[in-house]
Amino acid sequence: MAHLELDDVSAAYGTFQVLKGIDLSVARGETVGLVGPSGSGKSTILRVLTGLLPPSSGEVRVAGDVVDYSRASEIRRLRDRCAIVFQQYNLFQNLTVLENVTIAPTKIRGRKRAEVQPEAEALLARVGLSDKLGAYPDELSGGQQQRVAIARALCLKPEILLLDEVTAALDPELVSEVLDTIRGLAAEGMTMLIVSHEMGFIREISARVAFMAEGRVVELGSPADIFDNPQKERTRDFVGKILRH
Amino acid sequence: MELFDLLTYYNVLFLAQDALTTLALSAFGCVLGGILGTALAVVRLTRGKLTLPLRGLALVFTEFFRRVPFLVTLFLCFFAFQFGGLEVSTLTVGCVTVVLIGTAFLAEIVRAGLQSVHPNQWHAAEAMNFSLLQTIRYVILPQAWTVILPPAFGFFILFIKDSALASQIGVVELTYVGKVLNNRGFSAGVTFGTILVIYFAISFPLARLGAKLEKKLGSSRTR
Ligand SMILES: Nc1ncnc2c1ncn2[C@@H]1O[C@H](COP(=O)(O)OP(=O)(O)OP(=O)(O)O)[C@@H](O)[C@H]1O
Ligand SMILES: [Mg+2]
Numbered sequence: 001m002a003h004l005e006l007d008d009v010s011a012a013y014g015t016f017q018v019l020k021g022i023d024l025s026v027a028r029g030e031t032v033g034l035v036g037p038s039g040s041g042k043s044t045i046l047r048v049l050t051g052l053l054p055p056s057s058g059e060v061r062v063a064g065d066v067v068d069y070s071r072a073s074e075i076r077r078l079r080d081r082c083a084i085v086f087q088q089y090n091l092f093q094n095l096t097v098l099e100n101v102t103i104a105p106t107k108i109r110g111r112k113r114a115e116v117q118p119e120a121e122a123l124l125a126r127v128g129l130s131d132k133l134g135a136y137p138d139e140l141s142g143g144q145q146q147r148v149a150i151a152r153a154l155c156l157k158p159e160i161l162l163l164d165e166v167t168a169a170l171d172p173e174l175v176s177e178v179l180d181t182i183r184g185l186a187a188e189g190m191t192m193l194i195v196s197h198e199m200g201f202i203r204e205i206s207a208r209v210a211f212m213a214e215g216r217v218v219e220l221g222s223p224a225d226i227f228d229n230p231q232k233e234r235t236r237d238f239v240g241k242i243l244r245h
Numbered sequence: 246m247e248l249f250d251l252l253t254y255y256n257v258l259f260l261a262q263d264a265l266t267t268l269a270l271s272a273f274g275c276v277l278g279g280i281l282g283t284a285l286a287v288v289r290l291t292r293g294k295l296t297l298p299l300r301g302l303a304l305v306f307t308e309f310f311r312r313v314p315f316l317v318t319l320f321l322c323f324f325a326f327q328f329g330g331l332e333v334s335t336l337t338v339g340c341v342t343v344v345l346i347g348t349a350f351l352a353e354i355v356r357a358g359l360q361s362v363h364p365n366q367w368h369a370a371e372a373m374n375f376s377l378l379q380t381i382r383y384v385i386l387p388q389a390w391t392v393i394l395p396p397a398f399g400f401f402i403l404f405i406k407d408s409a410l411a412s413q414i415g416v417v418e419l420t421y422v423g424k425v426l427n428n429r430g431f432s433a434g435v436t437f438g439t440i441l442v443i444y445f446a447i448s449f450p451l452a453r454l455g456a457k458l459e460k461k462l463g464s465s466r467t468r
Pocket of ligand 1: 013016018036037038039040041042043044045
């Protein structure tokens with residue numbers, strides 16, 4: 001059974017149909033890469049999976065459980081299971097690095113501070129930020145903020161990690177820091193859905209890659225299938241452009 | 246001289262006390278109005294069908310009491326109490342009025358402040374299962390208060406003038422005139438109705454003029 005499954009999922013912003021019947025699955029411990037041109041709906045899929053945008057039709061299943069988006073309790077459950085790292089980090093500007101990581105576990109989940117804090121510090125140490133615990137987000141570089149956002153997501157102990165363009169806003173020299181962290185997670189068996197423009201990275205880390213265009217999954221296969229031997233015209237087009245850059 | 250007659254110890258004391266009352270009245274309106282206004286602002290930020298009627302009420306409330314001139318609201322309150330057959334002091338009427346108006350204005354100031362915080366802060370909190378109130382408490386208000394305080398304070402200053410009007414001429418004069426006319430044999434309804442119309446006719450254009458001037462001054466300052 002797939003850990004995460006989208007079955008003919010459609011979604012719209014108002015009347016603007018963005019997702020037009022997405023079929024996609026991620027097995028437990030698998031890393032799936034999501035690539036495609038800007039505006040194809042990659043971020044929108046992640047918004048659906050964190051309950052920020054309910055689908056207009058179709059089914060989302062987590063470990064076989066169908067998510068009923070009309071019930072607040074099920075959306076809460078979905079959010080407990082899937083954590084997201086946003087492209088723009090979205091760190092809470094009014095909180096320190098440590099507080100950003102601990103606030104949801106303590107204030108929202110009601111766990112003891114004494115229990116959460118060592119975990120948070122360990123996670124921040126893991127992403128190389130032990131010396132920044134008391135810093136505010138606007139005192140950090142993009143790469144540092146990105147890693148705080150990853151630590152914040154991990155401190156929620158999610159089953160599934162959703163990463164949106166985790167490297168897009170970074171300077172090239174910062175990209176490798178973040179990618180190292182993600183490689184580590186993949187090695188530990190975290191289920192991940194990763195959106196990225198970093199084709200080399202997607203290729204290296206993903207078991208399978210989905211190519212999206214205009215709200216549909218056009219082609220799905222191993223990195224080698226998608227990047228070296230695309231079957232569809234649309235995929236060839238995209239991969240050709242990417243590789244030329 | 247008349248001025249010296251006026252400035253006797255007791256008269257000065259009386260005036261000072263009056264000024265303090267005015268200040269207290271507007272402070273009361275701003276504090277309680279700030280709390281209720283924040284509640285209204287939060288109501289207006291909710292989504293879903295369940296709170297739709299509440300949202301509508303909040304919208305009508307804020308728009309109404311922000312547009313109606315202070316004096317008219319004062320008299321509306323006054324008549325509402327009369328109509329309800331409630332004997333209340335003029336101070337009570339003043340208190341209710343400043344809270345109604347303070348709530349309406351501060352609700353709008355707070356709402357604008359909350360919405361000035363970047364949407365991605367709301368999204369991040371929502372994705373981590375923060376409720377609306379938790380989001381506002383832990384994430385939004387700490388970032389919004391610097392945006393909220395200056396206009397809230399500006400409102401407080403302007404509000405003092407309005408409250409002064411209320412305590413000086415408003416309720417006192419109105420009751421006085423009403424009593425006199427009553428004694429002459431006019432019915433209360435006709436008397437107060439007439440006064441309401443007269444005050445509305447005077448204060449509404451003045452308030453409009455004030456708003457226009459403020460806009461002009463405001464825009465020239467930003468240029
Ligand atoms: N809040 C919104 N309201 C209306 N339309 C939106 C909203 N967010 C995104 N869209 C539109 O939905 C479409 C898909 O957006 P989405 O962000 O999912 O694309 P994407 O594949 O993530 O693109 P990118 O690679 O640029 O991040 C785009 O056409 C976008 O303009
Ligand atoms: Mg995107």
